[in-house]
Amino acid sequence: MTAHERINNSAAKKISIALGVLLIFMMLSNLLSWSANITAAANLKGSVIGGAIQNAFYQSLGRGATSKFSLAQEEIFSRLVVPEKTPAYLTLPRSADSVAMGSIDQGFKVDKGWKLSGWTYVPESAGTAEFVIAVENEKVIGVLAIDVERPDVAKALNAPRALRTGYSGQITSQLDTEGCKVTLYTLTSSLKLLAMPSLCDKANHSAQ
Structure with missing residues (x-):
């Protein structure tokens, strides 16, 4: 070298x-x-x-605790009704203090019904929010899945389980009448029905 x-x-x-x-x-x-x-x-x-x-x-x-309905054993006695000659059914408890937290971001009339979007969040004791139920004249006219991710809601509430709280879709109105006669509820995984913000108030405010 x-x-x-x-x-x-x-x-x-x-x-x-x-x-x-x-x-x-x-x-x-x-x-x-x-x-x-x-x-x-x-x-x-x-x-x-x-x-x-x-x-x-x-x-x-957010997804881990969803799509699994459950009913506490002690609630079966008070919520299960078994008539002698008609189909058995479960009652959905509803009271004045059973209100879901949330907001109707959009709620306005379209040709054959209503266009809805927003979010709804329930206490952990009530399970998870699964469906938005639209009722008109005491009849269910629409069901929207609560499956839209809302990271803004999870961040604002500082609650990871609040991520999947959004809903969006259209329901068909059964009554050909003027004005709003629709009430919204949140159905939870523990089969509880919680009142939601007023769609009619939202519609009236938007129309002004």
């Missing part, structure tokens, strides 16, 4: 060592930056990656 080759090999080794040190330094810096700017509790919600992780977490929790 010539002197020139020895010098080149020595320089190459020094460059390799320098690159290795630089690589380690960059890895440590990135790791510290990740810890400080993404995983820190104060910055988690505001970071791009942290926000994505949080939304995925909200989604997994």
Whole structure:
């Protein structure tokens, strides 16, 4: 090996060592930056990656407890009615204080009914909100699934289970009359019926 080759090999080794040190330094810096700017509790919600992780977490929790109706054993006695000659049925408890939190973002008349969208959220003791039930003249005229993700609601309420609280769709009105005669309810996974904000008030306000 010539002197020139020895010098080149020595320089190459020094460059390799320098690159290795630089690589380690960059890895440590990135790791510290990740810890400080993404995983820190104060910055988690505001970071791009942290926000994505949080939304995925909200989604997994929001969907995990849905589409499974359940009835507490002790409630069967008071809610199950078994007539002698007609089909048995379950009652859906409804009281003045059973009100779902939420908002009707859109509620206006269309050619054959109503266009609705918004969100509805119920206490954990009531299960999860599953369907929006539209009632007109004491008859169910429409059912909308509560399956739209609303990260804004989950963030505002600071409740991961409030992610899947949105609904959107159209119901067909059965009565050919002027004005609003529709009442909305939220049906929960524990088979409870909770009153919702007034569609008629929303429609009247929008018309003004």
